[in-house]
Amino acid sequence: MITLRCSLRLCNGRRIQNVTKCYQSTKAKRAEHAERMSRYGMEFPEKLLTKKLKSAANMYIADAGIAQQINNYLEPHLKESKCDTVLELNPGPGHLTRHLLDRESQFRKLILIESTEHFMPRLQEMHSLYPDRVKVHHGDLVGLHKLAFMDKIDNGMRVADLLCDVPQKAFNEDINMLVLGAVGSYPFFKHLINSLIFQSSLYNLGRCEMMLAMPPPIYIHLTCSNDIGYLIYRSTSVLFQILFEHRFIAKVPRELFLPQQSNFNLSKSSKLLKIKSINPEYLYLVKFKPRRNLHELCPIQDLPALWFFIKQNFVSRRNRIIPNLEKWIPGCGPRLIINQNASEPVTPIYANESVEHLPQYSMQSSTMSTRNYFPGINIYTQFGDLTPSQMLTLFTQFRRWPEYGESSFLASLENTLLKLESVTDEQVLDESVNLAEEDDISSENVDELLEANEEAAPKPAKSRKKTKQTV
Known part of the structure; x- marks a missing residue:
C-alpha cells in the first residue's frame, strides 16, 4: 500500500508539472503573438503573424x-x-x-x-x-x-x-x-x-x-x-x-x-x-x-548537352570518370591519362572580396575556363573530385572528340530531351528522366536542408513516387 501511494503521488506530481509547463508555454505563446500583433498587425495579415515555418518560399x-x-x-x-x-x-x-x-x-x-x-x-x-x-x-x-x-x-x-x-x-x-x-x-x-x-x-x-x-x-x-x-x-x-x-x-x-x-x-x-x-x-x-561570356565558354546549342553530361555523371557520388566516359566513347581513357595540355588556372572574379568574410563551406566566385585540366586523372578519379571549371573543361574535351557525333551520349541526350517536352516541370524534371541523384537535394527533400528533424534525404525511388502523385 505504501508503495502504491508513493507511485500515485509521483504520478500526480508529474501531471501537475506537465500541466504547469503547458500553461506556461501557452501563456508565453499568447504573449508572443500579442507582441507580434501590436508590432506588425497594422501592416501584415494575421496568417503571416501566426504561422511559423521551417522553410518559407516567400518571405x-x-x-x-x-x-x-x-x-x-x-x-x-x-x-x-x-x-x-x-x-x-x-x-x-x-x-x-x-x-x-x-x-x-x-x-x-x-x-x-x-x-x-x-x-x-x-x-x-x-x-x-x-x-x-x-x-x-x-x-x-x-x-x-x-x-x-x-x-x-x-x-x-x-x-x-x-x-x-x-x-x-x-x-x-x-x-x-x-x-x-x-x-x-x-x-x-x-x-x-x-x-x-x-x-x-x-x-x-x-x-x-x-x-x-x-x-x-x-x-x-x-x-x-x-x-x-x-x-x-x-x-x-x-x-x-x-x-x-x-x-x-x-x-x-x-x-x-x-x-x-x-x-x-x-x-x-x-x-x-x-x-x-x-x-x-x-x-x-x-x-x-x-x-556574360557563358556562350563563349559553351555555345548556346551545347548547353543542354552540358546539363545532361553533368546531371548524368553526378547520379552517383562515386562515379569514376574514365569508366563512365568509356561507356559513351570506348577507348577514350588513355587520352585523359596522357593529356599533355597546359592547364589554365582560374582566378577570383571579385578581387577585393575577403575569403574570411565568406560563409563556411562556400567558395569565392571565379572565372571559368575550358582548359582547366584536372592534374593526373587515372581510372580511380571520381567526378566529385573535379571543380566546376574542371568539369566544364572535361565536357569541352568530350565534346571535341571525333567520336562524339556518333556516340551513344547523343542518343541518350535526345531521348531525355524528348521526355522533357512532355514534362518541363523542374519539380519532376530529374526523376522523370531517371536522373535523380543518390541522396539528391531535390525539390521533394529540400526540407532536409531547412528542417532539422529528418535524418536522411529520401531515396530516389521514393522521391519519384511522391512526385508523380504531386503532378
Whole structure:
C-alpha cells in the first residue's frame, strides 16, 4: 500500500508539472503573438503573424529598420549598377520599396510582383502616385516554375503576362534588370538554372542580376566546393557555379522577416548537421547574375548537352570518370591519362572580396575556363573530385572528340530531351528522366536542408513516387 501511494503521488506530481509547463508555454505563446500583433498587425495579415515555418518560399521584410539595413548593405552594389529597372519580389507593405523610390535618378521603372492579395491595395496606391514609374502585378514569381508548367499544359501566357513589363536585352549586353527580395524556395533556383540552359522563362528576356536574401543551407549548397563532401556538392552546385557569378554581401537576422521561422531541433545523427547548424538565425544577402561570356565558354546549342553530361555523371557520388566516359566513347581513357595540355588556372572574379568574410563551406566566385585540366586523372578519379571549371573543361574535351557525333551520349541526350517536352516541370524534371541523384537535394527533400528533424534525404525511388502523385 505504501508503495502504491508513493507511485500515485509521483504520478500526480508529474501531471501537475506537465500541466504547469503547458500553461506556461501557452501563456508565453499568447504573449508572443500579442507582441507580434501590436508590432506588425497594422501592416501584415494575421496568417503571416501566426504561422511559423521551417522553410518559407516567400518571405517579407518585417519593418522599416531591417529595410534600412538592407538598403545600406546594397548601397555600393546598386551604385555600381547602370541598370534603370528594378523588380521587387513580394514588396509587402513597401518598406524596401520606399528606398528604391528615393533613387529616382537611377531607377526609372519599378516592377512590383506581389503574391499576397492583402498588400495589393497599398501597392496600387503607389502605382496611382507614380503611374509611369511603378508597375504592379499580382502573382507568384517565386513559383515561376509552376506557372511555366501550367503554360506548357494549356499553351497559356501566365509567365509572359507576369513579366510583360520586364525590358528585353540580348544576352551579351548589360543586365536588363535588378531583382530584389527574399526567397526560401529551392525549386526557384533550379528553375533559374533550367531557364538559362533551355533559354526559356526569365532568362529568355535578358541577363538579369539578383540580390536576394536566402536561407544559408541553399546558398551553401549552390556555392560550396567539393571539399565539403558529395552529399552537398552535387550537380546543381556545379551547374550554378558554371552558369552564374555570385557574391556574398551580408548576414541579416531571420527573425526580422515574416513568416517567422520554427525553432530548430538539430539531430546529431543527421547527415546534414554541419550545414543546418550554420547560422540558422540568419539569412544570407547575396547577389548573382549569369556570366556574360557563358556562350563563349559553351555555345548556346551545347548547353543542354552540358546539363545532361553533368546531371548524368553526378547520379552517383562515386562515379569514376574514365569508366563512365568509356561507356559513351570506348577507348577514350588513355587520352585523359596522357593529356599533355597546359592547364589554365582560374582566378577570383571579385578581387577585393575577403575569403574570411565568406560563409563556411562556400567558395569565392571565379572565372571559368575550358582548359582547366584536372592534374593526373587515372581510372580511380571520381567526378566529385573535379571543380566546376574542371568539369566544364572535361565536357569541352568530350565534346571535341571525333567520336562524339556518333556516340551513344547523343542518343541518350535526345531521348531525355524528348521526355522533357512532355514534362518541363523542374519539380519532376530529374526523376522523370531517371536522373535523380543518390541522396539528391531535390525539390521533394529540400526540407532536409531547412528542417532539422529528418535524418536522411529520401531515396530516389521514393522521391519519384511522391512526385508523380504531386503532378
